[in-house]
Amino acid sequence: MKKKLATFLIPMLFSFSAFSQLSDAENKALDELIANQVEIEVDAIKATAVKNVFDAAFFRLKTIPHYDNNGGFHETVLMKHNAKILEVMEADSLVPFIRSDFKLTKQADAAQLKDALKLLLDSATGSEDEIVQKGNQWILVCIEWFGEKRGFVVATNSTGKVEAIEYSDKLEI
Numbered sequence: 001m002k003k004k005l006a007t008f009l010i011p012m013l014f015s016f017s018a019f020s021q022l023s024d025a026e027n028k029a030l031d032e033l034i035a036n037q038v039e040i041e042v043d044a045i046k047a048t049a050v051k052n053v054f055d056a057a058f059f060r061l062k063t064i065p066h067y068d069n070n071g072g073f074h075e076t077v078l079m080k081h082n083a084k085i086l087e088v089m090e091a092d093s094l095v096p097f098i099r100s101d102f103k104l105t106k107q108a109d110a111a112q113l114k115d116a117l118k119l120l121l122d123s124a125t126g127s128e129d130e131i132v133q134k135g136n137q138w139i140l141v142c143i144e145w146f147g148e149k150r151g152f153v154v155a156t157n158s159t160g161k162v163e164a165i166e167y168s169d170k171l172e173i
Contacts (some may be wrong), residue, residue, distance in 0.1 A: 022060040039064040047116035056081040056097040077120050103160030114140045123167050132173050
């Protein structure tokens with residue numbers, strides 16, 4: 001973790017120092033170049049499943065570079081909770097933002113959670129609809145690939161409150 005953080009922070013520090021070495025005119029020109037070369041689209045994710053499961057607002061941020069005939073784009077899901085904005089990267093980061101009144105006690109609840117995860121995480125997309133309960137665990141199968149089932153293991157307490165969500169590429173059913 002520290003190595004990943006250092007790998008991220010060191011280039012960022014050089015980036016800040018590079019910007020501080022530029023004149024105001026150079027910074028302005030660079031800002032204009034970026035504004036002209038990168039298109040940014042933001043769309044709110046307002047699906048009922050997301051609203052019923054999470055106590056936060058979600059947005060899909062799409063950046064589209066328009067230089068050198070680049071046809072690519074990058075999408076990121078952002079979450080806003082109490083004026084704080086975070087990037088959604090993994091299912092376990094969503095657990096603290098599950099509504100306090102959301103309980104996972106029946107298949108319909110699990111299906112709603114799975115639908116919400118599909119909208120927020122690439123790892124949740126897939127055509128499989130299998131949901132299995134094993135005690136206080138719910139297994140949400142998203143993909144079956146050459147006999148291997150992939151998806152999420154959701155751990156709950158005795159009242160159905162979600163305590164953990166972990167992705168697994170080798171689900172055991």
